[in-house]
Amino acid sequence: MEKIDFVVLWVDSTDPEWIASYNHYRPEKPIKDEARFRNWNTFRYWFRAVERYAPWVNKVFLITNGKFPDWINENCEKLVLVKHSDFIPEKYLPTFNSEAIELNIGRIKELSEHFVYFNDDIFLNAPITPDYCFRDGLPCDFNFESPYKNPEHTKEDNYGIDITMYCGIAIINSHFNRKQTVRQAWSKWYGRHLWWKPLLLSLLMLGRDKFEHFIMLHLEQPMLKSVFQEIWEKEPEVLDRSCARFRSDTDLNQYIIRYWQFASNRFYPLRKSGIAYQRYNEEILADLQKVMLEERYNTICINDTTYCSEKDFQLASKIVRECFEKKFPNKSMFEK
Numbered sequence: 001m002e003k004i005d006f007v008v009l010w011v012d013s014t015d016p017e018w019i020a021s022y023n024h025y026r027p028e029k030p031i032k033d034e035a036r037f038r039n040w041n042t043f044r045y046w047f048r049a050v051e052r053y054a055p056w057v058n059k060v061f062l063i064t065n066g067k068f069p070d071w072i073n074e075n076c077e078k079l080v081l082v083k084h085s086d087f088i089p090e091k092y093l094p095t096f097n098s099e100a101i102e103l104n105i106g107r108i109k110e111l112s113e114h115f116v117y118f119n120d121d122i123f124l125n126a127p128i129t130p131d132y133c134f135r136d137g138l139p140c141d142f143n144f145e146s147p148y149k150n151p152e153h154t155k156e157d158n159y160g161i162d163i164t165m166y167c168g169i170a171i172i173n174s175h176f177n178r179k180q181t182v183r184q185a186w187s188k189w190y191g192r193h194l195w196w197k198p199l200l201l202s203l204l205m206l207g208r209d210k211f212e213h214f215i216m217l218h219l220e221q222p223m224l225k226s227v228f229q230e231i232w233e234k235e236p237e238v239l240d241r242s243c244a245r246f247r248s249d250t251d252l253n254q255y256i257i258r259y260w261q262f263a264s265n266r267f268y269p270l271r272k273s274g275i276a277y278q279r280y281n282e283e284i285l286a287d288l289q290k291v292m293l294e295e296r297y298n299t300i301c302i303n304d305t306t307y308c309s310e311k312d313f314q315l316a317s318k319i320v321r322e323c324f325e326k327k328f329p330n331k332s333m334f335e336k
Helices: 016-025 043-053 098-103 162-173 178-184 196-204 225-234 236-242 255-263 282-294 310-327
Strands: 004-009 060-064 079-083 114-118 122-124 138-141 221-224 274-277 299-302
Touching (some): 004 098, 178 255, 221 255, 282 299, 282 310
Parallel strands (some): 004 060, 004 114, 274 299
Antiparallel strands (some): 122 299
């Protein structure tokens, strides 16, 4: 079995120095009460979940701007602390763009070829095995296509992530032909891992030369380091523009890695067991508690968005921390 690492990004959004630096480089849009920067104070439970549910992991790479949690155990043998300046080219620094950080992960020298990428709001929620992440040396993923994904616009979230996703698909279509990809590995695109709806939508794509859209799973993402290097070789100018100090709608993001793995058939087809939350009211929070405590899904994303009001955030963050403390009352090896 190949070595499998985990990678997770984190920033202390309450750090006065970080906030001052952000506001210095972006005075026209200073940090105020933006949802993207609220702190749930749950990050230590991410490590406790890894220790319990994936004790087989080779190394955990914690990437930050240079400031690490004061409770982190720097001497943990399984932990590798990585600063942006350790792997991101100097011309992109300092960066406040998570997409720029993600696109450069493949430059981390010590990182294994096989790794799983996490945001700090994506938690393991039940035991997983290595073959849930990789099989036959390939990342396990669910290629749920949709030819009818129309872009959306809302007052709360503007265009969301739709434009970015279409930019990624456009790059894929400039390098791959869907018909040829499917022909090379028919069972990956029309196999038993697809239930009736994804299979029906895939059948509607039959014979098309272009990829159109993959349903986004805001969960952990198994990746091949070599794919990062390949994309940088093929599309250096587009990736360079995407590594701006602050994100824009037309940047590429880490999902281009996922799309490239699909289009080159470097994936093992497998349905994933995960759930993501973005809105929080009493009914949703009741379901969230059951999911967490009953280990209903392998992974869970507790996301913070503009859809979550400050009132809902205060209630949700309290309940989520209580659930985590009930599940993981003891320190992990990653903590002092």
